[in-house]
Amino acid sequence: xxxxxxxxxxxxxxxxxxxxxxxxxxxxxxxxxxxxxxxxxxxxxxxxxxxxxxxxxxxxxxxxxxxxxxxxxxxxxxxxxxxxxxxxxxxxxxxxxxxxxxxxxxxxxxxxxxxxxxxxxxxxxxxxxxxxxxxxxxxxxxxxxxxxxxxxxxxxxxxxxxxxxxxxxxxxxxxxxxxxxxxxxxxxxxxxxxxxxxxxxxxxxxxxxxxxxxxxxxxxxxxxxxxxxxxxxxxxxxxxxxxxxxxxxxxxxxxxxxxxxxxxxxxxxxxxxxxxxxxxxxxxxxxxxxx
Amino acid sequence: xxxxxxxxxxxxxxxxxxxxxxxxxxxxxxxxxxxxxxxxxxxxxxxxxxxxxxxxxxxxxxxxxxxxxxxxxxxxxxxxxxxxxxxxxxxxxxxxxxxxxxxxxxxxxxxxxxxxxxxxxxxxxxxxxxxxxxxxxxxxxxxxxxxxxxxxxxxxxxxxxxxxxxxxxxxxxxxxxxxxxxxxxxxxxxxxxxxxxxxxxxxxxxxxxxxxxxxxxxxxxxxxxxxxxxxxxxxxxxxxxxxxxxxxxxxxxxxxxxxxxxxxxxxxxxxxxxxxxxxxxxxxxxxxxxxxxxxxxxxxxxxxxxxxxxxxxxxxxxxxxxxxxxxxxxxxxxxxxxxxxxxxxxxxxxxxxxxxxxxxxxxxxxxxxxxxxxxxxxxxxxxxxxxxxxxxxxxxxxxxxxxxxxxxxxxxxxxxxxxxxxxxxxxxxxxxxxxxxxxxxxxxxxxxxxxxxxxxxxxxxxxxxxxxxxxxxxxxxxxxxxxxxxxxxxxxxxxxxxxxxxxxxxxxxxxxxxxxxxxxxxxxxxxxxxxxxxxxxxxx
Numbered sequence: 111x112x113x114x115x116x117x118x119x120x121x122x123x124x125x126x127x128x129x130x131x132x133x134x135x136x137x138x139x140x141x142x143x144x145x146x147x148x149x150x151x152x153x154x155x156x157x158x159x160x161x162x163x164x165x166x167x168x169x170x171x172x173x174x175x176x177x178x179x180x181x182x183x184x185x186x187x188x189x190x191x192x193x194x195x196x197x198x199x200x201x202x203x204x205x206x207x208x209x210x211x212x213x214x215x216x217x218x219x220x221x222x223x224x225x226x227x228x229x230x231x232x233x234x235x236x237x238x239x240x241x242x243x244x245x246x247x248x249x250x251x252x253x254x255x256x257x258x259x260x261x262x263x264x265x266x267x268x269x270x271x272x273x274x275x276x277x278x279x280x281x282x283x284x285x286x287x288x289x290x291x292x293x294x295x296x297x298x299x300x301x302x303x304x305x306x307x308x309x310x311x312x313x314x315x316x317x318x319x320x321x322x323x324x325x326x327x328x329x330x331x332x333x334x335x336x337x338x339x340x341x342x343x344x345x346x347x348x349x350x351x352x353x354x355x356x357x358x359x360x361x362x363x364x365x366x367x368x369x370x371x372x373x374x375x376x377x378x379x380x381x382x383x384x385x386x387x388x389x390x391x392x393x394x395x396x397x398x399x400x401x
Numbered sequence: 402x403x404x405x406x407x408x409x410x411x412x413x414x415x416x417x418x419x420x421x422x423x424x425x426x427x428x429x430x431x432x433x434x435x436x437x438x439x440x441x442x443x444x445x446x447x448x449x450x451x452x453x454x455x456x457x458x459x460x461x462x463x464x465x466x467x468x469x470x471x472x473x474x475x476x477x478x479x480x481x482x483x484x485x486x487x488x489x490x491x492x493x494x495x496x497x498x499x500x501x502x503x504x505x506x507x508x509x510x511x512x513x514x515x516x517x518x519x520x521x522x523x524x525x526x527x528x529x530x531x532x533x534x535x536x537x538x539x540x541x542x543x544x545x546x547x548x549x550x551x552x553x554x555x556x557x558x559x560x561x562x563x564x565x566x567x568x569x570x571x572x573x574x575x576x577x578x579x580x581x582x583x584x585x586x587x588x589x590x591x592x593x594x595x596x597x598x599x600x601x602x603x604x605x606x607x608x609x610x611x612x613x614x615x616x617x618x619x620x621x622x623x624x625x626x627x628x629x630x631x632x633x634x635x636x637x638x639x640x641x642x643x644x645x646x647x648x649x650x651x652x653x654x655x656x657x658x659x660x661x662x663x664x665x666x667x668x669x670x671x672x673x674x675x676x677x678x679x680x681x682x683x684x685x686x687x688x689x690x691x692x693x694x695x696x697x698x699x700x701x702x703x704x705x706x707x708x709x710x711x712x713x714x715x716x717x718x719x720x721x722x723x724x725x726x727x728x729x730x731x732x733x734x735x736x737x738x739x740x741x742x743x744x745x746x747x748x749x750x751x752x753x754x755x756x757x758x759x760x761x762x763x764x765x766x767x768x769x770x771x772x773x774x775x776x777x778x779x780x781x782x783x784x785x786x787x788x789x790x791x792x793x794x795x796x797x798x799x800x801x802x803x804x805x806x807x808x809x810x811x812x813x814x815x816x817x818x819x820x821x822x823x824x825x826x827x828x829x830x831x832x833x834x835x836x837x838x839x840x841x842x843x844x845x846x847x848x849x850x851x852x853x854x855x856x857x858x859x860x861x862x863x864x865x866x867x868x869x870x871x872x873x874x875x876x877x878x879x880x881x882x883x884x885x886x887x888x889x890x891x892x893x894x895x896x897x898x899x900x901x902x903x904x905x906x907x908x909x910x911x912x913x914x915x916x917x918x919x920x921x922x923x924x925x926x927x928x929x930x931x932x933x934x935x936x937x938x939x940x941x
Contacts, residue, residue, distance in 0.1 A: 207829060209749050236832030246823035248842060259831040262841070266546060291606065309831065 155180045155317060155347045156201055161215035163196055163205070163372070170196045171372040174215070178364075183339060183348045185362030185380065187355055189395070193372035194351045198319050201349065202238040203231040220316070236263055238317045239310035244326045245302035247294035247309070252277075252286050255294040255305055259313040272312055280308035281338050300331025307338065311346070318342060320350040324357065336361050355396060359384050367392045447920070453695070453913030460692035467683050472676030479672055483665075493657060493666025498673060499932060500653050504646030506925055510722055512641050517719055517881045521581045526572035528588045530565040537564050582626060582636040590622035593644035600652055604659075618648055696914035704879045705895065709906035712899075714915050719881035720794065720874075720889035721863055721922070727798020727885060728805065728862045733855055736809030740851075743810070744817040745839055768807035775804040776871025784872065791873035795885045800868045805858040812854020816847040849937035856930035860923050866893040892919045 156178040163171040171193045178184045186194040196205065203224060205211040216223045224234050239259075247255050256273045260266060273290075277283040282304040286297070294305050303323055310318055320339070324332040339361050342348055352358050358365050359380060366377040369391055376383060376392045387393045452458075457465070483490040515521060537560040541548070548556070572578075579587070594615040602611025622643050626636030657664050684691060695709075703713030747757040779800025784791045820843050828838040875890045876898035882889040890898075896915040899907045 202830065204826065204830065207826070232832055232834050235830060240830035242823060242826060242830070244823065246821075246827045248824060248827065249846060258828070258833075258841070262828075262831060262833040262837045291603070306827070309827075313831065 153180050154178065155220060156349070157218040158197075158200075159216040159218070161197075161200065161213070161217055163193070163200060163214075164212045165208070166210040169372060171200075174372075174374045176366060176374060176377055178347065178349055180347050181343060181345070182363040183343045183350060183361055185358035185365045186349070186351045186368060187353070187358045187365060188368035189370055190353065192368040192370050194366075194368045195321050196372075197368070197374075198321055198349060198351050201317070201319055202235045202240055204235075204240065206231050236313065237315055238319060239313065239315035241303070241306050241310055241318065241320045241323045243322045245299055245306055247297070247302050247305050249293060249295055251291045252294050252297070252305060253290040256308050256312050259309060263313055265313065276308040276312035279311050279342075280304045281334065281341075282308055298331070300327050300334055303327060303331070303335060304338065307335075307342075311342070315346065317347045317349065320348065322351055322353060325353065332357075355384075367395065369395065450913045450916050450920075453909050454917040455692055455694045455696060456910075457692050461689040463687070464684050464689040464691050467687070467689060468676075468680040471680040471683065472673065475672050475676055476669070479669055483669070486665075488663060490663045490666040493663045494669030496932070497650070497653060497657070497667050498670040499928065501646045501650045501670065503925065503929055503932075504649050505642060508642040508645030511645065512638060513719060513722065515637075515641075518723065518883060521584050522573060522578050525578070525584045525588060526569045529572055530569040533568045534560040534565040582630070582640065585637045585640040586623055586626060589644040590619055590626075590640050593622065593648040594619035597648050597652060601655070604656065618651075621647070694914070695910040696917050700911075700914050701918070705877045705898075709904060709911050712907070712911045714892060714895060714918055716878045716881040717890045717892045717895035717915075718918070720878065721891040723794045723882055723885065723889065724798045724801065724891055725859060725863055727795055728802045729855075729859060731799055731802035732806045732809050732858070732862075736806050736855070736858075737813045737851055739806075739810045740813030740817055741839065741844075744814050745835070745843065764807050764810055768811060771867075772804055772865050773867040773871060775800060776868030779803065779868055779872050790886070790888075792875055792888050793886050794882050794889045796872050797869055797874050797889065797891065798885070800872050801862045801865050804865060804868060805862045808858040808861060809855050812858060813847070813851045816850025816854060817843060819850060820846040849933055853930045853934045856926055856933070860926045860930075863891075863923060863926070864893055864919065866897055869894045870897075892922075 154177045156176075158174045158176045161171060161174040162169065174197060186197065188194050199205045200213060200217055201219070201224075205213065213225055217225060219234065219238065222229065224231075248258060250258070253273055256276050257269055260269055260272055265272070274283060274287075277286065282301060285301060286292075286305075294302065297305060303326075307318075307323075323339075324335045327335065336357065339348055339350065343363070350358075350362065362380045364378065365380040365383040367375050367383060367387075367389075369375045376387055376389050378388075383392065384396060387396065480491065480494070483494060515524070538557055541556045545552070578584075597618045598611040598615030600611075601614035602608050605611070622640050625639045625643055629639045630636040654667060656662075657667060683689075699711075700713045701718070702715050703711060704716050705714075706712045743757065743761060748754045749757070779796060780791070782803075783789050783796045783799055789796050824842050824846060825838055828842045829835075833841070869891055874894050875888055877895060878888060878890045892915060896912055896919065899912040899915060902908065
């Protein structure tokens with residue numbers, strides 16, 4: 111099932127996508143290993159096992175176990191400093207950019223531990239797109255912003271079509287189709303964030319990570335982004351960090367609650383988390399008694 | 402209690418002396434005094450030197466009156482009007498006057514280089530060689546859109562190392578070459594036309610408009626050349642000045658007019674130019690004598706002489722320009738490269754990080770090392786150890802290049818650091834490698850800042866004298882250097898030589914004219930840096 115989905119969604123990108131695992135002696139063994147993983151955790155795309163993350167001497171995440179399902183929206187909620195963003199940045203190894211950050215334990219993407227020696231973080235990020243907290247379009251034209259990922263990944267064929275599709279996918283095409291050569295910085299905040307989403311989906315990733323994508327936006331722009339996230343889940347696995355519990359309740363299929371100290375306290379269907387959580391601490395947090 | 406609070410209430414708003422502002426006022430006045438003292442001292446010196454250089458008192462008072470009426474009064478009135486409107490017209494006016502001014506300055510510099518240093522045929526061969534290499538690289542990219550790194554490198558090295566030299570020597574050894582002015586037209590004119598076409602095509606999002614603009618520019622370059630040669634001016638001069646001054650001015654005027662962005666500002670340069678022409682015409686026909694300036698056309702175009710009236714700065718001016726070419730070519734790439742390494746690649750912690758920190762501190766220290774010490778370093782490094790002849794252009798340029806290298810590194814580092822990390826994260830998040838991130842995001846964002854800082858560094862370089870004394874640059878040369886391995890003198894060195902001469906006219910008049918020339922070049926460079934900075938600051 112997983113295998114099938116992969117080949118259909120990636121049919122034209124097969125030759126262009128660089129392999130996630132660089133071919134190395136012993137690649138045979140890795141292949142069988144990943145197959146075993148996939149069969150065991152059918153439908154799971156990202157999976158953490160005993161994941162600990164440290165910034166210098168401070169532990170940011172403690173012993174995280176989680177299985178993130180394919181083509182669903184998984185929300186991460188919790189108070190500030192609970193490590194939810196840190197976890198998100200572990201998935202595509204953005205934490206590599208921070209010198210003091212150290213990761214223990216395993217984090218699997220499609221059955222392959224992304225912290226293995228033979229995983230190229232750049233190849234990983236080509237499969238896992240990211241949208242950041244505040245909109246950060248490049249100071250380039252709208253077209254060049256969307257085309258950026260295609261260019262750096264060498265997918266330069268049919269670029270106009272891919273850019274158009276990505277902008278349509280991010281519900282931005284109608285607003286910008288007549289001014290693709292204007293600077294991305296001239297758009298409004300909400301449009302900029304949708305541009306960033308278009309930029310992320312242009313390269314057709316498997317997973318899209320969103321780090322509080324609506325926290326810098328006004329209510330109208332926020333609801334546009336939320337509608338968009340629901341549409342995106344048709345095709346992509348979406349993992350979204352938010353500090354807005356109503357937002358998590360509205361848009362996500364599954365919710366993970368992190369609490370202070372970097373613990374993952376509960377992870378379940380969103381409805382269950384908000385209506386009948388197992389843990390008293392989660393209930394206190396959700397009802398506003400704590401946090 | 403009640404009465405106490407009552408009295409307090411009544412006087413809370415008044416100046417009863419409880420809150421003393423005296424220390425603050427004294428401090429503010431002292432600061433103002435310091436500022437005024439500094440500015441007025443420097444300004445006074447400049448006026449003194451300019452007075453010596455231009456000697457306005459030697460002119461017929463009616464000459465002053467004519468120019469006051471035709472030039473100063475209308476310009477001041479118009480500028481006052483802009484300021485009163487306060488809608489940014491003065492910015493448009495300054496830009497519209499500045500672009501042709503710098504264009505003319507740059508174009509004259511290029512013309513000087515061609516007259517005295519470069520051969521026209523070699524220039525044509527160079528341009529064709531670079532073009533051929535670019536065509537080879539481009540067509541390879543088109544045939545094989547995604548070459549491996551090694552293949553790509555091989556093609557680049559091959560085309561630069563084999564194709565370009567082959568074309569170069571082929572053209573240089575051609576038995577028949579086009580006339581110089583045709584070469585200028587084919588290189589500068591065509592480049593200006595291509596640039597104008599690209600800009601217009603992008604602005605109007607129409608390829609046809611771009612082609613029309615390119616054709617118009619090329620036709621103007623060619624037609625204007627023919628026209629000026631008919632009245633006895635060399636057509637090369639027209640082609641070069643038109644490309645450097647005319648084309649950018651036209652593009653700017655077009656953008657202001659089309660976007661209707663305060664087009665009133667465009668009147669200012671018109672008023673200035675018409676005022677100068679009208680004034681010149683009037684004093685000429687009415688026979689009012691102008692000032693007997695030390696700084697005149699003859700001073701700029703002739704060599705030094707024993708007679709102050711005939712002394713000029715031309716060889717030193719050429720020497721300074723050539724030296725600056727070496728300085729820029731040597732220090733800019735190395736400085737920017739070092740800054741990129743320190744900011745983007747160098748490790749932050751561990752033993753290596755400590756070394757990087759040490760290097761960083763020492764770059765700051767090197768920026769403060771006295772220039773005479775750099776002169777000594779250049780003498781030891783390039784003359785005694787490198788075996789180059791003392792006092793030649795390349796030794797001077799490399800020595801002063803070393804001197805401003807720390808300044809450029811620090812300026813470039815600041816510009817690179819100012820690129821927000823969110824840009825880098827966005828790029829890495831798209832699966833870009835570090836090299837792609839630097840090339841496509843960091844460098845384009847940091848470039849205006851790097852350029853601004855570097856130009857200020859070059860401004861420091863052009864005024865340096867002490868290192869030139871150390872490396873043995875001549876006090877005076879009578880013919881300008883013909884290449885980078887010729888003996889040279891530079892403007893500050895020549896000025897120093899004039900001050901040492903016993904004749905009063907040299908010590909005051911000729912020296913002052915040299916100082917003003919040097920300052921005009923320096924201030925132009927600084928103004929260019931400010932223009933670049935403002936342009937990009939306004940955009941973002």
